[in-house]
Amino acid sequence: MTGWSSWELARASGVTSYLLLVALVATGLVLSHPWATRLRRPRPATRLAWHASLAVFTLAFTLLHAVVLATDQWAQVGWRGAILPMASTYRPVPVTLGVLAVWAGLLTGFTAALAGRLAVRLWWPLHKAAAGIFVLVWAHSVLAGTDTAGLRWLYLGSGLGLAVLAVSRYTARTAADRVGELVTEVAAKATVEPRRGDRR
Numbered sequence: 001m002t003g004w005s006s007w008e009l010a011r012a013s014g015v016t017s018y019l020l021l022v023a024l025v026a027t028g029l030v031l032s033h034p035w036a037t038r039l040r041r042p043r044p045a046t047r048l049a050w051h052a053s054l055a056v057f058t059l060a061f062t063l064l065h066a067v068v069l070a071t072d073q074w075a076q077v078g079w080r081g082a083i084l085p086m087a088s089t090y091r092p093v094p095v096t097l098g099v100l101a102v103w104a105g106l107l108t109g110f111t112a113a114l115a116g117r118l119a120v121r122l123w124w125p126l127h128k129a130a131a132g133i134f135v136l137v138w139a140h141s142v143l144a145g146t147d148t149a150g151l152r153w154l155y156l157g158s159g160l161g162l163a164v165l166a167v168s169r170y171t172a173r174t175a176a177d178r179v180g181e182l183v184t185e186v187a188a189k190a191t192v193e194p195r196r197g198d199r200r
Contacts, residue, residue: 006072009076010065011147018141022158024054025134028127029162029169058158062102077178093144107132140142 031047069075070082081095082086088095108130111123138159142148148155 006068006074010068010072010075013061013065013068013146014141014145017058017065020054020058020061021134021137022162023087024051024058025131026165027051027054028130029165033172042130043071055112059105059109061149062105066102068182073196074130091144094140097136098140098144101133101140104129104133104136131162134162 027047027050031051039104045137066082068079070079076090077095081090081092083099085096086092086100109125111126115123131179138155141151145151
């Protein structure tokens with residue numbers, strides 16, 4: 001594979017994984033949004049299946065993107081740069097943002113896959129932080145890509161759209177949020193009361 005064809009594949013897989021991530025985060029925000037209860041179609045199970053499928057495809061194209069860059073001598077990234085922070089010769093800081101996003105995404109996806117086995121208080125906060133992973137990917141895409149100028153409207157539009165959706169979601173309180181807050185308050189009081197009793 002020549003350096004030019006490797007670059008094309010790296011950019012194509014990178015942009016594809018970015019678009020898939022946009023769809024993944026958007027569906028995740030919609031799934032957990034209070035307004036989602038008003039949607040009749042598609043069914044919640046179908047929406048959840050779409051979300052899971054998007055996660056798989058996002059991971060697949062992200063790994064392809066990383067492997068192509070790691071094996072392309074012209075990219076100056078290498079295996080260390082594709083896996084470890086600040087190990088890339090090419091634009092180390094922007095590449096590191098992508099590396100951190102991949103590791104954080106893997107952790108988020110792994111804990112989500114174990115959602116039925118792990119307590120909600122363990123995996124749900126990590127899953128809610130997935131929107132923050134998009135910020136890393138967005139910055140990585142804008143700063144590391146050599147064709148950012150041609151894709152600036154894509155990045156601006158997708159970034160602004162997800163920002164509005166995220167603000168809408170996280171400023172709205174769902175029934176699950178209220179239950180979580182109540183559980184936290186009860187747990188906090190339960191830890192304070194025994195301490196007061198011990199002082200007596």
